[in-house]
Amino acid sequence: MADQRDNILPSRRGVLLAAGALATGLIDMPGIAAQPPVDDAPLAAFVYEAIVTLGPAEEIGMTPHGQRVRIPITGGTFKGPRISGTIFPEGMDWQLVRADGFTELEAVYLMRETDGTVIQIRNKGIAGKGYAKTTATFEVPNGPHGWLNEAMFAGTVGPVPEMQTPAVRIRMYKLV
Template sequence: MADEQHDNLPSRRGVLLAAGAVATGLIDTPGIAAQAKADDTPRAEFVYEAIVTLGPPEDIGTTPHGKRVRIPITGGTFKGPRISGTIFPEGMDWQLIRPDGFTELEAAYLMREADGTVIRIQNKGLAGKGYAKTTTTFEAPTGPHGWLNEAMFAGTLGPVPELRTPAVRIRIYRLV
């Protein structure tokens, strides 16, 4: 058994060295090394602002990770330079209030673009101590909104003091 493991070491080393060479650009994987050589400092391009209305929170209880809360998403609107529409009244935000005072956010919901296209959204984020940021993934049908499937997105969260109903303002940015 020891000899079999020893015999496999060169092939394992080769795989690890090759992986490291690709990661550091020593081997040019088509397109990847060329992109890495360009200025890779992320920039943010505004995509839309959403006003998401919320139902009453439901305290699920304390888990080993913190206090779990469920908040229904009851609707809303979104508007940006390339996309706008409404938010379906059937999403959910599962929040985990951690012992350190931060809250982990995990929301999933659907949006209907003005042209009728239904787009699935998943926001994961972290809020607390004046910080509230998310990462967003989209699942859009192939077609005019397919660009949402082809990039990374980040967002900010904030209150909506001008509304009388509970809501959150979400601003989404595409990382370019």
């Protein structure tokens, strides 16, 4: 039985390699037209807007990668068409200020949906020169908010000038 499987695998590999080479244009086969590229650019659907309050920044120091800064997440709220609730006052944003003037962001914190569900978010991004974008992953218990586990998310980060305390506005979008 193992001998038959060994004989089948090389032929399958050959077919797959040939199909890949044909698709990428490495092989020209008369009579077979090349397929036009598929428009697979992601679209984005609004998920929520969060106002995240922040504690005082703590300078950690210069590392081989840049200046490390720690910013406590002290709370906040989020609201969208399918979810809304509060942000736990115990998260952290570890920032790395690079020599090129950009800052790498990595925030990990918890949110509580109004139905009591605890949602963990890990939000990583880059900010500088008028640009501030993130990607987020969620960890949510199985149930009504499980859809957060099953997609990619992108966000924007900006100031909240109307607030007296330090805060950021995060708008999160599901890539579809």
